[in-house]
Amino acid sequence: MDRDILLEALSTLTGARVKPYTELQARTVAGPQTLRGGIVRQNELTIDNYLTTIFGVGYGPLVSGQVLKSVCTPAEKELFVNMEQLFDQQFDYDFRSGSDSSRPSRGGESYSRPWGWYRCALRVLNKYPGGNAWLGSPGWREESSPGEWPVSFHGTSIEGAKGIPGSHYKPGPGQVYGRGIYSTPDICEAIQYAKNFTFRNKTYRVIMQNRINPQNRVQTSRKDYWLISIPEGTSPAKEKEIVEASIRPYGILIKEM
Structure with a gap:
C-alpha cells in the first residue's frame, strides 16, 4: 500500500493531519519555537498511543483527538508518525x-x-x-x-x-x-x-x-x-x-x- 495513502487513512481516522516523522525531526532541528507549548512528543502517533488516540480515551503523552485539539491551534493540529514502527x-x-x-x-x-x-x-x-x-x-x-x-x-x-x-x-x-x-x-x-x-x-x-x-x-x-x-x-x-x-x-x- 502506498505510504501517502496510508497517511491519508490515518488522518481520516484521527481527525488530525498525519505526516511522516521526518518532518517532525526537521522541525525539531530547526528549533523548538516551531512547535509551540513544548509539545513535540505530544504530536507523535505511535503504536503505544494509537488505540487511545483512535478511541479518544485515557491519558498519556497523547491522549486523544480531543486533547490534541485542546493543546494545538487548528493550524497545529498535526500528528507525526514513524510508519515502520x-x-x-x-x-x-x-x-x-x-x-x-x-x-x-x-x-x-x-x-x-x-x-x-x-x-x-x-x-x-x-x-x-x-x-x-x-x-x-x-x-x-x-x-x-x-x-x-x-x-x-x-x-x-x-x-x-x-x-x-x-x-x-x-x-x-x-x-x-x-x-x-x-x-x-x-x-x-x-x-x-x-x-x-x-x-x-x-x-x-x-x-x-x-x-x-x-x-x-x-x-x-x-x-x-x-x-x-x-x-x-x-x-x-x-x-x-x-x-x-x-x-x-x-x-x-x-x-x-
Whole structure:
C-alpha cells in the first residue's frame, strides 16, 4: 500500500493531519519555537498511543483527538508518525481480489474475510501483556485458536463520533445501548459508518479491524453490535485500562471506491 495513502487513512481516522516523522525531526532541528507549548512528543502517533488516540480515551503523552485539539491551534493540529514502527508489513494481506464460500471462525465467532479491501497490519505483536494468544495462530486457517479473541470492525473516527451521546460508535438511528465503544462483527454494517478520503483524484474508504475480548464484550439486543461498556464518570486512567483490556485494533482496511 502506498505510504501517502496510508497517511491519508490515518488522518481520516484521527481527525488530525498525519505526516511522516521526518518532518517532525526537521522541525525539531530547526528549533523548538516551531512547535509551540513544548509539545513535540505530544504530536507523535505511535503504536503505544494509537488505540487511545483512535478511541479518544485515557491519558498519556497523547491522549486523544480531543486533547490534541485542546493543546494545538487548528493550524497545529498535526500528528507525526514513524510508519515502520506503527505498521508491520509482514502481516499485510491483499483481499482486493478473490472470494471464498467458507465460514471461518475467530475466537469462536463467525468471521467474514474482508474481501475487496487491503489490510495494513499494525505492529501489535508482543505489545500487550499476556502474550499473543488474542491474535490467534498466524496464517490462513478456518478454525479458531485457543485464547483467540473474535474479530470486529469499527468505521467511525473521533471526528465522526461528534454529537453521538455516550458512545464512540453510532449503533443506528436513535439506538444507543449504553456508553462505551461500539464495533460490529459484520463489515457490511461497519461500512455504513466508514470514513472516505480522496487522494490524487481517487476516493478511498477506511475501516479499523480489531480483536475484542469476549469476556468484556456486551452483546446488545442487536446481534451485530458489540459494546465495550465505559460507565459515566469513569476516570481517564480507568477508561484507558478498560479499553486496552477489551478491544485492540490490529489492522487498517482500505478500499478504493
